[in-house]
Amino acid sequence: MKFKKLVTVAALAVNVFLLPVTQAADDPLKVGFVYVGPVGDHGWSYEHDQGRIELEKHFDGKVSTTYVENVPEGADAERVITQLAKSGHDVIFTTSFGFMNPTIKVAKRFPKVHFENATGYKRAKNVGTYLLSTYQGRYVSGVAAGMETKSNVLGYIASFPIPEVIRDINAVYLGAKSVNPDVKMKIVWVSTWYDPGKEADAANALMDQGADIIIQHTDSPAPLIAAEKRGKMGVGQASDMSHFAPTAHMFSVRDHWGPYYIDTVQKIMDNTWKSEDYWGGFAEEILQIVSVNPVLSDAVKTAISETEAKIKSGEFHPFTGPMKDNQGNEVIPAGKTLTDEELASVMWYVEGIDAKIPQ
Known part of the structure; x- marks a missing residue:
């Protein structure tokens, strides 16, 4: 019951705070993150969130980020990703294998949004994949x-x-x-x-x-x-x-995700991003x-x-x-x-x- 309550709170947070907005040319790039666990798990989701924080600090006002934690892999994930896309996010990182299919489905409906799915293998013109070795x-x-x-x-x-x-x-x-x-x-x-x-x-x-x-x-x-x-x-x-x-x-x-998130967002800003399957390990100091x-x-x-x-x-x-x-x-x-x-x-x-x- 506690887990379900956390999920409900996360979902409500999306519905309440991620209302559609009109983005001006000088507004910061909006980047969304979807986590399968809580940011306090002291493991996978925690380190993705540390990467999100590093991303914001690096771009110093040019990027604003949103995250949703405790998102189950399945229909709830599709709904959360859709809300992020509807609310004007330019880039959405979905950080679990079970988010792969929901990400692909939402990406088809939002071709101008860049999507990146961690540990999955399905890609599209506006969907890349990334994982650690x-x-x-x-x-x-x-x-x-x-x-x-x-x-x-x-x-x-x-x-x-x-x-x-x-x-x-x-x-x-x-x-x-x-x-x-x-x-x-x-x-x-x-x-x-x-x-x-x-x-x-x-x-x-x-x-x-x-x-x-x-x-x-x-x-x-x-x-x-x-x-x-x-x-x-x-x-x-x-x-x-x-x-x-x-x-x-x-x-x-x-898992040190910050450098990957910074590099990916920079490519999107420079209009040089393309869908690919990225693997990072010891050589890239991502691991x-x-x-x-x-x-x-x-x-x-x-x-x-x-x-x-x-x-x-x-x-x-x-x-x-x-x-x-x-x-x-x-x-x-x-x-x-x-x-x-x-x-x-x-x-x-x-x-x-x-x-x-x-x-």
Whole structure:
């Protein structure tokens, strides 16, 4: 009921405050953001909102922004996006995979508005897509976890069975396996991006199964806090989560969206924007390893920095063949590296993961 109430408040905020306006030539560019979670999730939506704030500061009065938080993926999302478009927004960023279809539908009705959807794959003349190469950070997480684990069991809290999540599970396992041939991984699916209660329960279930390091594809610090209480460790998701679990926190993989939002809006102002599929990672400093815990051994800290550097320089790519899935099928031939387009359609577990992808 609390979640539904938050959604209703967000929807009312749109209906009340986003009435259609007539924009003069000297008015600031209006930029709207749609968040799947609350800006206080301390993860995914929080970092998108930090990017929004950075955008406003950079353009110093030339840009005004609006955001709507706690928007469910589905019909409500279409209604919120439509309201933003009707109210004179020139650019709308929809920041979740489940907003992809609603964004495409609304964009057809508002061809003069620029739309950008995070983590989706459908584009149109006025719709671009953007995402992080999160698998890069996951691979580093796997390397560190594989070296640090004492039980040889890693726990992964997964949100939804979409390519982004499957790809990142594989990356963690590949990184861990590269330094620890005995490592195993347990996966718990929670069917949510943000629900601290479910996330904490999942973390505890994984620790009950022997996991001593928790990695998450959900947005609250609850898993890290659970690990702290039980003397285990984990990796922060999307933002710097070190202050929530100073002992358990190994490091965080931070999403730094500000530079992308600034560059995109500048292109729109310059009339040079075009629909494309953008992937940003370590090289673009959109993805960052932050707050490495000083209690980690020198060997682990060195492995973290060296692995990040090799991925950043292009010397190493986690999805380079030969590689088989966990059914024994070759999915990447020897010498081949998956393209971004191919990475966007990964729906198989790599060899060694003893699990099935939910349908």
